[in-house]
Amino acid sequence: MRFNLLGPLEVIKDDVPVPLGGLHRRAALGLLLLHPNAVVATADLVRALWDDDPPATARKMVQNAVAALRDVLAAEERVSLRTVAPGYMLRLDPHRIDLADFRDLVRDGRTAFRAEAWDTAARHLREALGLWRGPVLADLSEIAAAWPEPAALQEERLTALEDCAEAELALGLHRELLGELGAVAEAEPARERLCGLVMLALYRCGQQAEALxxxxxxxxxxxxxxxxxxxxxxxxxxxxILAQDPDLLVPASKAAPAPAPPAPPRERSKRPMAERRHASVVLVEARVNADTDDPERVDEVLTEVDRIIDAEAAHFGGLVRGPLGPYRLVVFGVPRAHGDDAARAIGAALAIRRRLGTARPATARLAVATGEVLAVYRDEHDAEPAELTGAVLDACRRMLAHARPDGVRVCDRTRRAAGRPFGRRAGDPVSGWNVTDDRPPAVPPPPNPPFVGREKERERLWELLDETLRERRSHLVTVVGEPGIGKSRLVSEFGREVRERVGAVRVVSGDAASLGIARPDPWRPGCPADRPASEASSDGASGPGPHRLDVLAARTPLVAVVEDLHRTPAAFLDLVTGMHERPDRGPLLVIATTRPERPIDAAPDASAIVLGPLADTEITAMAGTLSPDLLPLIGGNPLFAQEYARLPPHRPAGPPPIPPRVRDLLTVRLDALPVAERLVLRSVAVFEPAASAEGVAAVSERSADDVAALLGILERKGVLCRTPAGHAFRQALLRAVAYAQLPRKHRIVMHRRAAAWISGLPADQGDRLVHHHRQMIALAANDDRSIAVLTEQANRALTDAGHRAGMAGEHHVAARCYQGALELSHPAPVPDRQRLRSLYRQSLRRVGSEARVR
Incomplete structure (x- = not known):
């Protein structure tokens, strides 16, 4: 016997259809064939046949239908319909069902598709599609319309059709495909991939307008x-299509593999990117002072203004946007954050005002504002964004209208972020603060919290110092740890102890400035900006550079602490890491701090100390009493604990906010990664609590091999860790920052892709859908129409997942699916919620029954 589901239900024996009898028999057999060799509960058969309004004799009618089907199947020895609690099981070879043949052909076709063997892929996929004689169980449409299985199979058919069309387009069969694709696209107008295939076929047929x-x-x-x-x-x-890109044309040789899937070729086409960023912006309005109508003179003055703005923006690390009439915009924090972008923006504004005031080519008014912007890139590898939008730009423009000639105004957020008080408050918040002094008074740093923990690390440093003094040699030790973990505090405390206990040892310390690379002081006129080492002073006036440390060690045993070696150019890294290999001129212990994403490639005899998180008890002893829900977020990071301790108590209704300094530190850490690694991290952040390479590939639309390689790199850099469920962020806050950088509509799209991928996993994974549907609905919170659509989709998807899990015996998964559907179905009609509540309770009872049996 053969059983055909892809169209009207058919049972064929010796090429002759076998009569099945009434509607209930056919429907029961159809449901059993959709789940071959699996138990289908009697309750599920009753619900499938009569939905939520079964007659009192429903179970008896199911028993009668099954008995009649047994008589029909009795003629086939290797097919049996058995009673297995709590229902029935149809035992047979799955390949007697046309659905199994369809899936085998699709699998073979996709294997060839991935290998870009277009001819083979198209042949297998076209054969698979030829098995369809109409909608699944077309003669049972009145009953089966509410079943989840036909809709899922229709999705499989459409996906196979898209794969087949893509392979046939690569073979140049666009004219043959156009009619078929157009008809399907008219019936399925929301399928984006199908739309892309139709557009490509139309374009290749010379119908560019129709494609658009x-x-x-x-x-x-x-x-x-x-x-x-x-x-x-x-x-x-x-x-x-608008650009008439030649990559869209048919490959020159049909036999040659196409360079990439042609709708459009991903590897050869650009990948636009958008991200949310915290930025500080400087808006400059320049007006020519000269009383002249000479356009050449005006052009000369504005050119000089542009030169000054460009120079100071580069000096402080800002990005200059193109002039808009008399306005110039400088952005800090895009495309990379520095951690002190508000201070840099103020410093640039003051420097521009100072230089324009000295040269007097023009009168300028300036405003500085801080807030979120949306940066849009034409391609993910572009050096700077093509577009910048955000309310912060309007706020800056409003403040500029209140600024005096040669005046600078800043908003409250900029003033707080800069960390130093200055200026005089204007009449209202919109006007901002009027900066009257180029150098505001310094603010004393907050007192250091108690130094706790790190006993083993301090003991190790003392051991290395004793060896260095005893053997009169040089040694390099790197202290490695994430931002805020306490690297600087450890080496500072060790240096203080050395000064107190070993008077014969000299301790010198410094950061990149000690190596001849100065950081900008926003309020000091003429301050040096970050610049390459080749331009830095080498006279040693700013501190003992590595070329002088061995000389100093020859006079007195020396401990040299070099901070933030990860921010140092490669040439200086070579000097520092090679110091302990210099001719022995005296005991020299070099302690360098660095981050995991840029480990120091030192000689084999060098040492490394890796700082891990502090225990919760140590965090509490250092920062004081903290809310218990903050400790998992802090993750044993001392700096994070200090910043959270300074925040006012948060309301329990929502997650606590991320302190600005913590957010800036984590943003800097993310920006230090290559763009491909950052984008993969954002895709990992869509999942909770962990993500597999396959899931990230589905969400990011990258190949699984590329994603797996990038996840391995991020694991080695200490950003991710491997768990039984996949890759997870080592820091919960880093995940939050990476996720927050995704624009809202991109998050919805990525959660939708994740849900589609999970729907194809085994039934015991179905409850993973709850997180993604919950997030999609939350992200559409201000759009009632979108919420209604997304709620309906969530209800249907989670109910289907619950049915699948229940049929597979995964009742705990089914219960979570139904619970999620119930939680997200608040606007649904009361009968729908009652049905979900009933399904949820049934699953809980089955979970309890299984627990009692075990």
Missing amino acids: AAFHRTRTVLVEEFGLDPAPELHRLQRA
Whole structure:
């Protein structure tokens, strides 16, 4: 016997259809065939046949239908319908069902597809699609319409059709495909990949206008029905069509593998990127002072103004945007954060005012504001964004309207972020603070908290110092740890102890400035900016550089502490890491601090001390009493604990805010990573609590091999750790910062991709859908229409996942799915919520029954 589900239900024996009888028999057999060799509960059969309104004799009617089916199947020895509590099991070879043949052919086709063997892929996939004779169980549509399985199988068919069309497009069969794709796209207008294939086929047929019209139809449906914009891939294809990109044409040789999937080729096309950033912006309004109408004179003055702004922006590490009439914009924190961007912005504004005031080529008014911006890049590897938007730009413009000629105004957020009081408050918050002094008074740093823990690390440093003094040699030790973990505090305390206990040993310490690289002081006129080591002073006036340490050690035993070696150019790294290999001129212990993402490649006899997190008891002893829910976020990081201790108590209704200094530190750490690693991290942040390489690949639309390699790199850098569930962030706050950098609509799209990927996993993974549907609904909180659509999708997806899990015997997973559906179905009608509550309680009872049996 053969059983056909892909169309009207058929049972074929010796090429002759076998009569099945009434509707209930056919429906029961159809449901059993959808779950071959698995137990289908009697309750599920009753619900499938009569939904929520079964007659009193429903179970008896199911028993009668099963008995009649046994008579039909009795003629086939290797097919049996057994009673297995709590229902029935249809035992047979799955390949007697056309659905199994379809899936085998699709699997073979996709294997060839991944190898870019387009001819083989198209042949297998086209054969698989040929097995469909209509909708699944088409003759049972009145009953099966509410079943989750037909809808899932229809999704499999459409995905196979898209794969087949992509392979056939690579073979140049766009004219043959156009009619079929157009008809399917009209029935499924929200499928973005299908729209892309239609656009490509139309473009290759010389119908460019129709291709663009297809894009706009799909975009209209997505915006109006779901509140979503098309994915970046579809926008890239639209732009490629407008530009008549030659990459969209048919490959020159049909036999040669195409360079990439052609809708559009991802590796060869640009990948747009958008990110949310905290930034400080300087808006400069320059007006020519000269009383002249000579346009050449005006151009000369404005050119000089631009030169001054460009020089000071580069000096302080800012990004200059193109002039807009009399306005110039300088941005700090984009594309990379520095950790002190507000101070840099103020320093640049004061320096521009000072230089324009001295040269007097023009009169300038300046304003500085801090807030969030959305940075949009044409390609993820672009050096700077193509667009910047955000309310902070409007706030800066409003403050500028209140600034006096040659005046500088700053907003409250900038003033707080800079950490130093200055200026005089204007009349209202919109006007900001009027800066009257180029150098505000210094603010004494807060007192250091108690130094706790690190006993083993201090003992190790003392052992190395004793060996250095005893053997009269040089030694390098690197102290490695994440930002805020206490590297500087450890070496500072060790240096203080050495000064107190060993008077014969000299201790010198410094950061990059001691190596001849100065950091900008925003309020000091003429301060040096960050610049390459080749431009730095080498006279040693700013401190003992590495070329002088061995000379100093020849006079007195020396402990040299070099801070933040990860921020030092490669040439200086070579000097520092090679100091202990210099000719022995005296005892020299070099202690260098660095971060995990840039380990120091030192000689084999060098040492390293890795600082791990402090225990919760040590954190409490250092920072005082903290709310218990903060300790997992702090993660044993002393600096994070100090910053959270300074915050006012947070309301328990929501997560505690991230202190600005912690956010800035973590942003700097993320920005130090290559762009591909940052983007993969953002995709990992979409999952909770951990992500697999396959899941990240599905969300980021990168190859699984590339993702696995990047995850391994991030694990070695100490950003991620491996858990049984996959890769997870070592720091919960780093995950929060990476996730917050994703624009809201991108988060919705990525959660939707994650949910689609999870739907294809085994039934025991279904409860992972709850997190993603919950996040999608939360992100659409201000759009009632989108919430209604997303709620309906969540209800359907989680209910289907619960059914799948229950049929597989994973009742604890089913209970979590139903619970999630119930939680997210608040706007649903009362009967729907009652049905979900009933399903949830049934699953809980089954979980309890299994527990009692065990």
